[in-house]
Structure formats: structure tokens, C-alpha cells
Amino acid sequence: MSREQLVRIARRNLAHTAAGTQDQADGVVQVPVTNYFDEDRWREEMEKVFGRLPVVVAASCELAAPNSYIAGEVAGTPFLVTRGDDGELRGFYNMCSHRGAIVTEPGTGSARRHTCPYHAWSYDSRGRLAGVMDADDFGDIDRDCLGLTPLSVAERAGLVWLYRTSNPLVDIDTFLCGYDEMLAHHRFDQCHVVGRQVIAGPNWKVAYDGYLDFYHLPILHKDTFGPEMSTKANYDAWGPHQRVTSPGRGWERIVDVDESEWDDSHLIGGVWTIFPHVSIAAFDDGRMYMVSMLYPGDDPGSSFTTQMFLHSGPAPVDADDIASEADYVKKRMEFNHHVVKDEDYFTGLRIQRALRSGGKQFNLFGRNEGGGQRFHGFLDTLLATPDDELSSLFKSLHD
Template identity: 35%
Template sequence: MSDMDNVKIKTRKSYAESAKAMLDYVENGKTFQTDKIITLPTSIFTDADRWENEMSEIFEKLPLCLATTAELKEIGAYKAADMLGKPVLMVRGKDNIVRAFLNVCAHRGAPIVAEGCGHVRRMSCKYHGWTYDLDGKLIGVADAHTFGDIDKSAKGLTELSCEEKNGLIFVCLTPGQAFNLDDFFKGFLDDFEELGFAGWHFLGSRVLTGANWKIAFDGYMEAYHFAALHPKTVAPRTPSNIAHYQAFGPHLRIGFPQVNISKHLNPVSPEKWGDMEHKGYDFIRILFPNVSVFVANKITQLAQLFPGPTPDQNITILNYFTRQPPPDAESQHALEGMMEFLYKVVRDEDYWIGNHIQTGLESGAHDTIIFGQNERGNQYFHEYVDWYLGLRPDEPTLY
């Protein structure tokens, strides 16, 4: 049996366990619950010192999913963007390995490539024309005979730790800070191997802004709000206040049953329930600290949430994928409609309420917020944030 077969068996068994729990929840009026209600100070969403600590201890130290294989499929494909105030450049080299650098020329600090995506054979600074190869090595100094002698081998681009795995590309924003994806994800990235995500097609992205990054991210981790906030968009498909959680270190696979889960699962042998994602239930996959992946039947949304320039803001990039490129213009048009629908739900419903929450918390109306026994995913997320900030002695457990 191949490694891929083993991954499929393991992940589908885990899916089936979640499906069994979700079916029980729907048929018996239950949901995943813990034994406690927790309260947190509202200052975690407003305090500047807290925000600075989150930046330095979480976002500048942990591996962040900054790109996907689908965006950088070919040799010479690159993506350059401002990531939390740092100019990051990712490029696929001639050896087919994706590397990440600070997009800063060693000469006078100008960018090597403009922000965005594209293809290059080599990279040339637009200020004075210094040239770098796809490995980040300095290979050319303009008018070198007048500039003077320098050691080009010591003036390459500053490299960032980078690893591509199962269709996702992870980068650490601090030079010299290493990471181990297997230790960090504890098997969770097997989901993306089983999905074959590395071979998927990138459709495009949308960008929006919102409240504090944790306020925004909280909305991806529970179903308690579906009936009140999404009565016409989400609730007709997915019942409110029912969710199942599976943890992989700080990461979560969240199961959301569909209203017709009984119709789909009951006629089928339980051994097959792990094969029925989108047929009775869906998953949101949470990659700590800031990525949410919703794999729907026809389109997938990968949301990257980044802290904004101040504690009361976040910048979210909604990326969209399909398993195969659309075969014709009609299919492309239909997918664009799905992208726009998902984007508007996030913008006009989730982020709309998030902005009002930010205003409310900053008003001083209450000193704390509350997460109920039915909101274990949110509790777990905030426990891990505190753990990485050194505010709790023990690493969290889901149960």
C-alpha cells in the first residue's frame, strides 16, 4: 500500500468520525460542547501592546501560509507582496523549489520586483539595474567597471525560511527563523495531500479590510451566528449552532453539517461517510494563526487574515480555487459569480458585524466578552494565542 493510500485511509477515517458526530448532533438537537464558559478582556482586541506582542511572538515567528502552489506553478513564477509591513518575494527556481526573500536590493534598498505576480528569468532592480538570479544570488552590477569591486557572493537577497507542502507555501517573516512543518501541523496537512491541492487551479482573489484580526477570525470558527447573521445565505444550507471540532495542535478541522445530512448519510454504510464531504456536511480547515479554508463542491475559498497597521484593523485576502481550470467561458462566468457571492457574504455580513463589534468594544460598554460552552473552537483558538504569547503555562487541549 502506497503512502498516498495510507494518507487517504487515515484522513477519510477521521472525516467519518466527524460525520458520525454531526449526524448525531442534528438528529438529537446537540452540538460539540465543553464544560465551561470563558470570559476574556475586551482589551485583547484593542490594546496596542497586546497587538505588538501578537505581531512579534506569533506572526513574526510562526510559519505563515503566504502563497499556494497554484499561484507559482512554473519556473520563474513569482509573488511579491507587503506582508505585515515586510516586502516579501516568493519565486520558483530552476530546480523547481520555491524560495522566499525580502524584496530588497542589497545596493540601496529598492524593490527587486513590483508587487503582484508574474514570471521572470532573472530579477532586476528598477532603481540601478542590479540583477539577481532565481536563487536570490547577485549576478550583475550595472556599469561594474565604474562602481568598484564588491563581493557579489555576499550581496544576495536576504532569504526567509520557506517550505512548500501539499499545495501550500509557508514562510517565516523573520530572517534566520527556522520551522518544522511536520511538528507544527501534526498531520493536518495530510488533508491537502488527500485533496490533491497541489494540482488545483487558482481563479483569483479579493481583498477587504475589517476589524481586529481576532474578531474577524472568530467568525470562521463557529456556527452559533448563522441564524441571526446569515438567515438567507448560510443558514438555508447549514443549521445554526451545530459544529464539530477536531484538533491538530493549534489547528482545527471544523465540521458543519448540512440541513439534509440525515438524507445523505443514513442510506449509506458508515464506512463510506468519510467520502461524503459536501454531501451532507462541509469542513472549514483552520490553519493557525490566520488561514481559513472552505472546500466547497465547485469552488474553494482560502482566506488569509493579517493584522492591519493598527490593532483595530485587519487585511483579508480571499483566494479562490477549483480542482480543474474552467473548460469554457460559461463555466468561468459561473465561477466568477460564486466568487462574488462568497466575497459579499464575508464583506457584507461577517465583516460588517465585525466592524460594529470593534466599535462596541472600544466604547467601554463592557470589560469582557464571553465564549459559551458551544463555542469551543473560539475558546481553543484564544487559548493558543495566549500560549504563544507566554500567558498560560500549558499547551491547550481540545477536550
């Protein structure tokens, strides 16, 4: 089923490649510039988008072992996701039951106990309160009620999603609209994580617009990877999740090959986005993946992007292999940091300032920018959807 979809998309790209064309949206769409900086709009997005939908925080491969964990922050919520000693993945507020300190320093690792740095209360890998210093001073407190506060988590296609609630309004499969089957072709669960870096950026939508946009590639990125890129893009959607492919690029390996012999690895190119905040790109024939996770900052004008790098296959054990992988990873991470910080977000931060200046009322998304059109259109629909209709909204988008 998912391979059939990949083949259909490849055929369409090959037809466009031969004709020198791309998909076209029905018309040009205007997006009010206030959407990018209005405080009320931003608060609504925090509540109705990031408050109700799951966000990617990790790869399954780094949370495979019992007691492994990741701690961080999403849109103001400090979180801890741990694989319990019983093998179950759980999410929590990373916040102490005593007086609210951050229990575990942001990062990844392995711990049987998470001990608060303030007064040493400790929690086990299932989030249960395991130790209270000078417990007599707290009398008869009910330890069973003083574990870490739970948040829902889900794993699909080798990625880990976190909800900022323990009672989701939309379950992960309804939310993903079958997209996880497509993402599974990348085999993220068989990769290993080789690095993370964080880049400050503009409003999360200014940043996200860029990930859906191939139109700018040869222009803005003319000094880096742009000269080898095309401006053309085709968009395929599973609900609000979109894959962006480029006719004329990456398909040359199958153009003269019979369909029955098309290899899956040749059919999964392009950029794979996950609504509302992830973009996944492959490098060097799938040797390396960069999973860019955009998180809103503390105000409408800021965001933070965590670039998580996955190297295909198991981690090397031989010293030479370790050294050569480290060398490759360092170069790839530095290059991608430079491109996104000094080209994309440099431009995005200036856009952010200009949008507030009052010089224009609307941004335009052309017929060649159907992905951006769908993103902003769905966002408007989502904001207008009450809680009790959220699940139905996503179900209505399933095939």
C-alpha cells in the same frame, strides 16, 4: 490514518444530527476586550505569533513551474517566493540590496530575472544578484553577499507557507501537528488558482473569531446564504488548527450508506482553519475553494484578508469551458466579497469600535463556541511561551 479520523468525525456528526445536539465545551470563557485593541498586546502578537510561525501565502499549483513567483506583504514584511530554475522553492525579502526598493511588484507571474525598478539591479530566480548597472561605480563589491535576503518557506498539502525569518524556531511538520495529512484530502495541488481579492477588516482576531463561528450564520447572513445554515458547530483540533463541521448539514448523503462505502469527498465538508490566520471553505460540492488568508494591518484595529479562489481540476483549455468557468468564478467571487465585506466585516468593524468604547470588559464564548475558546486559549499560551520552548509546545500537542 487520516481517513479513520475523517470517519470518526463523520460518525460523531451523524450521532449529533440524530439527537439534534452538538459538542459542548466545559464552560463559558471570558476574553478581555483589551486583547482586541491594546497596542502592547498587538505588538506582542506580531512578534510572537506572526514573527515566529509560518503563514500561508500561496497555493503550490501556482508556483509549480520553474521561475514562477508570488510577491506580497505579510505583517509589514515584503516577500518574494520563487520557484528557482533548479525547481527549488525559495523565499526572500522583496527588498533590493542597493537601497531597499521593492524589487518585484506584488502579484504572481513568471520571471527569470527580477529587476529593481529604481536603478535596475537584477536578481535571478534563485535570488542571486545577477546584474548591477554601472557596476564599476561600486568597485569590488561581493556579489555573493548581495543576493536577496532569504526567508524560510515550506510546502505541504498543496499550500505554501512563509516564515518571516530564515531560521525558524519550529519546523513546518511540528507546527502542523499532522493537520497537513487531513488537508491533503482536498487535493489543492490538483486545483488551479482562478482569482484573488482583498478585503479590509477589523483586528485580525475579531475577523478570525467569525471564521470559527457558525452560531451567527443564519442570523447575520439571513439575506444571503444564512437561511440554509445551522447554528450548530463541532470542532476538531490538530494542535491549534481546527476543522469546524455542522451536525445536521452536509451529512445527508452518507446517513443511510454503509461506512465502508463512504466516499472521502463526502467526509471533508465544513470549514478548515489553519492557525493563526487561514480559513478554507468549499463551495458547490468542492468545485471551488475559498482560502481566506487574514493578515494583520499596520495597527491593532485593522487587517486585510486575501481571498484566494481555487477551482478543482486542471485549468480548462476549450474556449467554451474557459468562458463558462470565468462566468462561474466571477459570480462566486462577487458573492463572497459581498458576504464578507458587507456582512462579516461590516459587523466586525463596528465591533472593533464598540470594544474600545469601554462599555464592556469581556467578550463571552459560550459552550457552543469551543473553537473560539481554543483559539484564544492557545493564543495566550503561545504569547507566554519563550522561543526555546516553542517547538516543545507544538510537539506536546501531537497525538
